[in-house]
Amino acid sequence: MPTSQVRPQQASKCPPSPQHADPYHTRTGQERVIERTDPVLYGVAPQGPNSLTAPQLQQYARDGYLVVPDVFTTEEVDVLRATTADLCSSPRLQGRDELVIEPDSQEPRSLFSPQRFSPLFERIVRDARILDKVEQVLASPVYLHHARVNIKGAFSGRSFPWHSDFETWHAEDGMPLPRAVSAWIMLSENNRFNGPLFAMPGSHRVFVGCAGSTPDENYRQSLRHQQAGTPSGLVMRQLAERFGLDSVEGTVGSLVLHECNLMHGSPDNLSPWPRTNLFFVYNSVTNPPAERPFAATRFRPEFLACRGAVPLR
Amino acid sequence: MPTSQVRPQQASKCPPSPQHADPYHTRTGQERVIERTDPVLYGVAPQGPNSLTAPQLQQYARDGYLVVPDVFTTEEVDVLRATTADLCSSPRLQGRDELVIEPDSQEPRSLFSPQRFSPLFERIVRDARILDKVEQVLASPVYLHHARVNIKGAFSGRSFPWHSDFETWHAEDGMPLPRAVSAWIMLSENNRFNGPLFAMPGSHRVFVGCAGSTPDENYRQSLRHQQAGTPSGLVMRQLAERFGLDSVEGTVGSLVLHECNLMHGSPDNLSPWPRTNLFFVYNSVTNPPAERPFAATRFRPEFLACRGAVPLR
Numbered sequence: 042m043p044t045s046q047v048r049p050q051q052a053s054k055c056p057p058s059p060q061h062a063d064p065y066h067t068r069t070g071q072e073r074v075i076e077r078t079d080p081v082l083y084g085v086a087p088q089g090p091n092s093l094t095a096p097q098l099q100q101y102a103r104d105g106y107l108v109v110p111d112v113f114t115t116e117e118v119d120v121l122r123a124t125t126a127d128l129c130s131s132p133r134l135q136g137r138d139e140l141v142i143e144p145d146s147q148e149p150r151s152l153f154s155p156q157r158f159s160p161l162f163e164r165i166v167r168d169a170r171i172l173d174k175v176e177q178v179l180a181s182p183v184y185l186h187h188a189r190v191n192i193k194g195a196f197s198g199r200s201f202p203w204h205s206d207f208e209t210w211h212a213e214d215g216m217p218l219p220r221a222v223s224a225w226i227m228l229s230e231n232n233r234f235n236g237p238l239f240a241m242p243g244s245h246r247v248f249v250g251c252a253g254s255t256p257d258e259n260y261r262q263s264l265r266h267q268q269a270g271t272p273s274g275l276v277m278r279q280l281a282e283r284f285g286l287d288s289v290e291g292t293v294g295s296l297v298l299h300e301c302n303l304m305h306g307s308p309d310n311l312s313p314w315p316r317t318n319l320f321f322v323y324n325s326v327t328n329p330p331a332e333r334p335f336a337a338t339r340f341r342p343e344f345l346a347c348r349g350a351v352p353l354r
Numbered sequence: 355m356p357t358s359q360v361r362p363q364q365a366s367k368c369p370p371s372p373q374h375a376d377p378y379h380t381r382t383g384q385e386r387v388i389e390r391t392d393p394v395l396y397g398v399a400p401q402g403p404n405s406l407t408a409p410q411l412q413q414y415a416r417d418g419y420l421v422v423p424d425v426f427t428t429e430e431v432d433v434l435r436a437t438t439a440d441l442c443s444s445p446r447l448q449g450r451d452e453l454v455i456e457p458d459s460q461e462p463r464s465l466f467s468p469q470r471f472s473p474l475f476e477r478i479v480r481d482a483r484i485l486d487k488v489e490q491v492l493a494s495p496v497y498l499h500h501a502r503v504n505i506k507g508a509f510s511g512r513s514f515p516w517h518s519d520f521e522t523w524h525a526e527d528g529m530p531l532p533r534a535v536s537a538w539i540m541l542s543e544n545n546r547f548n549g550p551l552f553a554m555p556g557s558h559r560v561f562v563g564c565a566g567s568t569p570d571e572n573y574r575q576s577l578r579h580q581q582a583g584t585p586s587g588l589v590m591r592q593l594a595e596r597f598g599l600d601s602v603e604g605t606v607g608s609l610v611l612h613e614c615n616l617m618h619g620s621p622d623n624l625s626p627w628p629r630t631n632l633f634f635v636y637n638s639v640t641n642p643p644a645e646r647p648f649a650a651t652r653f654r655p656e657f658l659a660c661r662g663a664v665p666l667r
Contacts, residue, residue, distance in 0.1 A: 196515075196587055200622050203509075233546055234599050239624060274509055274626065281626040286547050308621045309513045311552060313587065313594040 065211050065219075067250040068336040072273055074280075077246050079218050081105070081300060083325075084180030091173035093298075101178065105245030105303040106289060112170050112296035113226055121319060122228045124159050125190050128152060139344050144265045148197040151264060152190045154344040155319075162188065166321055167353050171224045174298060175323045178222055182352035183323035186210065186221060187345055190228070190319050193236050198310035200236070202271050205249065206322070207301040209263070209270050212255055212336035214346035219245075221301040221324040228317040231290050236310035238297075241284035244304035249276055255337040260345055272304075280304060326350050378524050378532075380563040381649040385586055387593075390559050392531050394418070394613060396638075397493030404486035406611075414491065418558030418616040419602060425483050425609035426539055435541045435630060437472050438503050441465060452657050457578045461510040464577060465503045467657040468632075475501065479634055480666050484537045487611060488636045491535055495665035496636040499523065499534060500658055503541070504631050506549050511623035513549070515584050518562065519635070520614040522576070522583050525568055525649035527659035532558075534614040534637040541630040544603050549623035551610075554597035557617035562589055568650040573658055585617075593617060639663045 064075065082102050093101070093109070101107040113121075129149040134140045139158075141151040156162040165171075166185055175183055192198065206223065210216040231237045249272045256262070259269050272280070284304075289297060299305075301322070310316050329350035334340055340348065377388065395415050406414070406422070414420040426434075442462040447453045452471075454464040469475040478484075479498055488496055505511065519536065523529040544550045562585045569575070572582050585593070597617075602610060612618075614635070623629050642663035647653055653661065 196590070200624055203624070233601060234552060236621065239547060277509070278626040286625065288546060306624050308549065308624045311513055311516070311619050311621045312599065313591040 063335055065207075065248055065250065066335065067208055067212050068252070068254050068269065069250070070252065072252040072276060073250045074276060075248050075250065077219065077248050077302065079220070081245060082178060083220065089173055091170050092177050093174050098178070101298055101300070104242040105300040106240055106242075107298045108289060108291045109174075109296045109298070110292060111294055113294040115293055118226070118228050118294050120161065121165070121226070122317060124161055125152060125155065125192070125228065125317065128155060128158055129192070134158070138342065141264045143194070143197055143199055145199065146197045148194045149192050150198070151192065154188060155190055156188050157344070165319070171296065171321065172353060174296075175222050175224055178298065179220055179323070179325045181220070181325040181327050182354070184326055184347065184350045184352060186214075186216070186322040186324040186347060188319075188321045190317060193307075193310045193316040195310060195313045195315050198236055198316060199266070200309050201307045202267055203277055203304060203306040204267060204271050205302045205304055208249065208251060210301065210346065212270060213259065213334050213341050215330035215332070215334045215340065216324060216328065217331055218328050219300070219302040220328040221322060223299040223301065223320055223322050225297045225299065225318045225320040227291050227293055227295045227297070228319055229315050230293055231316055231318070232314075233288060233290065234312040235314045235316040236307050236312075237316065238289040238305055238307045240287050240289055240303055240305040241280055242287050243284045244280055245300040245302040247280070248302060249304070257338065259337070260341050324350070326352050376648055378520075378561055378563070379648065380521055380525050381565070381567050381582060382563070383565065385565040385589060386563045387589060388561050388563070390532065390561050390615065392533070394558060395491060396533065402486055404483050405490050406487050411491070414611055414613070417555040418613040419553055419555075420611045421602060421604045422487075422609045422611070423605060424607055426607040428606055431539070431541050431607050433474065434478070434539070434632060437474055438465060438468065438505070438541065438630065441468060441471055442505070447471070451655065454577045456507070456510055456512055458512065459510045461507045462505050463511070464505065467501060468503055469501050470657070478632070484609065484634065485666060487609075488535050488537055491611065492533055492636070492638045494533070494638040494640050495667070497639055497660065497663045497665060499527075499529070499635040499637040499660060501632075501634045504633065506620075506623045506629040508623060508626045508628050511549055511629060512579070513622045514620045515580055516590055516617060516619040517580055517584050518615045518617055521562065521564060523614065523659065525583060526572065526647050526654050528643035528645070528647045528653065529637060529641065530644055531641050532613070532615040533641040534635060536612040536614065536633055536635050538610045538612065538631045538633040540604050540606055540608045540610070541632055542628050543606055544629055544631070545627075546601060546603065547625040548627045548629040549621050549625075550629065551602040551618055551620045553600050553602055553616055553618040554593055555600050557593055557597045558613040558615040560593070561615060562617070570651065572650070573654050637663070639665050
């Protein structure tokens, strides 16, 4: 897509969905933890050269995430990382909402919708090494909910608090059910020192409906430092007791499949090495956005959550 | 000491020391990295029941730190941790400089000089399980430079950037040479999730003279979020390349000996578990403060740096 066509979308205003029929109601009063009844694996898909093995599928279903090493080559990743750096320093990105800056420095924190600015990213969105696995897990064609690069620069990259992505996508984007997968590529090594993802293995099987409500234009705050949609310390202690913690680490070019409702967060990057990951969020075409968000007065902009559920293939 | 006698000391004003004869000059212009010529181990001390073994001494000399497990019992640590919590919530500590609050919450970050408020801590300062080891390493009687508890609460504990303690103690407290040891007790488990100390093994053998100068009353800022006395990203990348990184972890009751010039920092605590450590900094009585700080216009208050070099035994 020529970048001259790229314009920030206006968020549309509409009343919130009724809550009473929604098993995942959130930001509506008391915090609550429910056991998920919706599936994690949605069926048995035919096998192909890019498919996950049966043990990999079991691990994903059990833990809510899976690291697949060596999916992308070092050469491919070098180009993706260099393109990210070019985009982040490009004059046409400065001041745009897609480029999110760290809360306490001028370093880039996230770049949203890189596929709108670079044909390379647009190609990778549809790469069969990713799509075959995602469609296998969801047993359905998928569309791209959104894409982003989380940069988390050396020394300056700040933490992300504990949260479930699905909680936000449900509350603010109207995603009805947890039938989505984040597939992310490690563009740098993710190690114990550079602010790796912390996850609670198995926590995708519970849903935390959070207390509080969604402020107007919450994304402007939450992308730099999330507050709405984060569970209380009390609940996080209970979940840690039940599920334990793991640190999701791996080498350059690893692909991580990450169930949309997994409870996760990540600490500061104190190290001299950036921790740069390219995220694609795929949602089943059977699970398009509702007519309105479940706990917000208006939808977030399209660069954060696409509302047209057009299959990628 | 009755707490009614505890008063914040006035910082005394005096001109900075001349820089030209000081191998460790810092905060005086260009950043620079020098190889240390002063010893790390100062002699061979007689062996006793609390002494370090020869391999432990070698490890300390090589890495600049050493974790000795099971020095304090769980019961002892439970009492120390409970006393810390009592002090932090005690009305007599509220608003005092000794109690440092997190930069972005109201949670306690550090409690300085706990030995001034509790006879339990006063006893532990002189505990032979610590002092025997410290005097063995420094081959000298020692005095207490300062004591503190770093609390780093669950979820809220924020990072400490990379620094050498000796750089600050030299610049702001007039400590002439790196002949001091931090001995710290793990009052909670230190694990990969709760913001453990990151150290560069062997970095105590170089000294980074930092660029910039010391702001007036710098400690009021630096205890919450240090800026002066932190090396540049360029130098930190060079040191990481040369020394690598390690994460200093251990169980409750472990004692860590930590050479005063070791380059270290620690990330924020995203976990549901506090990371609480009790620090005692012992300086050789042969190394008392100079007449003035080496790179500050006045000494820091006594609760941060005692200037009376009275041997503890």
